[in-house]
Amino acid sequence: MELKITCIPGDGIGPEIVAQAKKVLDKAGEVYGFQPVYTDILMGGASIDVHGVPLTDEAIETAKAAEAVLMGSIGGDTTKSPWYKLPPNLRPEAGLLKIRKALNLFANLRPALLYKELAGACPLKEEISAKGFDIMIMRELTGGLYFGARQTVEENGIRKATDTLTYDENEIRRIAIKGFEIARKRKQKVTSVDKANVLDSSRLWRAVVEEVAKDYPDVTLEHMLVDNCAMQLVKDPAQFDVILTENMFGDILSDEASMVTGSIGMLASASLNDSKFGLYEPSHGSAPDIAGMDVANPIATILSAAMMLRYSFDLDKAAVAIENAVQQVLKEGFRTGDIYSEGCEKVGCTKMGDLIAQRIQ
Numbered sequence: 001m002e003l004k005i006t007c008i009p010g011d012g013i014g015p016e017i018v019a020q021a022k023k024v025l026d027k028a029g030e031v032y033g034f035q036p037v038y039t040d041i042l043m044g045g046a047s048i049d050v051h052g053v054p055l056t057d058e059a060i061e062t063a064k065a066a067e068a069v070l071m072g073s074i075g076g077d078t079t080k081s082p083w084y085k086l087p088p089n090l091r092p093e094a095g096l097l098k099i100r101k102a103l104n105l106f107a108n109l110r111p112a113l114l115y116k117e118l119a120g121a122c123p124l125k126e127e128i129s130a131k132g133f134d135i136m137i138m139r140e141l142t143g144g145l146y147f148g149a150r151q152t153v154e155e156n157g158i159r160k161a162t163d164t165l166t167y168d169e170n171e172i173r174r175i176a177i178k179g180f181e182i183a184r185k186r187k188q189k190v191t192s193v194d195k196a197n198v199l200d201s202s203r204l205w206r207a208v209v210e211e212v213a214k215d216y217p218d219v220t221l222e223h224m225l226v227d228n229c230a231m232q233l234v235k236d237p238a239q240f241d242v243i244l245t246e247n248m249f250g251d252i253l254s255d256e257a258s259m260v261t262g263s264i265g266m267l268a269s270a271s272l273n274d275s276k277f278g279l280y281e282p283s284h285g286s287a288p289d290i291a292g293m294d295v296a297n298p299i300a301t302i303l304s305a306a307m308m309l310r311y312s313f314d315l316d317k318a319a320v321a322i323e324n325a326v327q328q329v330l331k332e333g334f335r336t337g338d339i340y341s342e343g344c345e346k347v348g349c350t351k352m353g354d355l356i357a358q359r360i361q
């Protein structure tokens, strides 16, 4: 069986980490009897340098023709890179927003879990981290403030900027359904996060989530205000299973949750549409300061590739094999610099990819 995969190596450490994920996927293919076929496209700064825009229409068409997209990371140093002298709609991030919208990737899954082997890196007090946690942040990805009308004007010499936060009930319903479906396969709890004490969009969010919940009597629903959620994530992260929230809140809370795990280099993500199609990428950024040095941690990208096998190709066994290989390498004490602790063996990006690929059974 062939798997048609479009790859976006992107910027910074992107190309190095995607190369490791491909290596691991190829090995999983040998063991589990599938053949990944990759087509690379440019996005972000890499595309700006060649085409003058962060994502071309041809690149979108190539992505659409595949069954899934595997991405590294995009963007550069916002204070130094010439990409950030360009107008906002031509900067690297605009490519990411464009592909999300063009492929209708409305459901963003960001797991934040505490790895036993890496518990020492968790910045929380031990009495809190000892309980462990495994959270799935479900972030709405194609609506809200990110895609509402915006403008900057000058009225009577006063500059004024406006962004709009709009959701219709269908946009809320489809992400809520995904959230409940996923909770059903986990610990059957959804925490819907909003700001319903202030925002109309949040009051509609809450109402629609309540309606959807009626079809999932086996899943417990609770509502939480976003400011409280930010607090609860550091106070008692073990209380969460699925966190369901809109685009901007999800952007902020997912960074917080990943930091709380202490190992952002380990966290995968998936952005899905209504079919099996998805874009898979690590939760971390492009780390331009360490690009090309072969020291980046490829594990988040490798685990994203595992998510791809699970969600886009129904190859659950191969996905588990990759996840087990990662666990095994950690158990044996191999670490990249970002997750290194005393007594472990420090390895580079390529070596980490090799070690994981070798352990796939």
Ligand code: IPM
Pocket: 093, 096, 251
């Ligand atoms: C993320 C990133 C993006 C976002 C940026 C790069 C536009 O922060 O994927 O979380 O805000 O969605």
Ligand code: MG
Pocket: 251, 252, 255
């Ligand atoms: Mg973000």
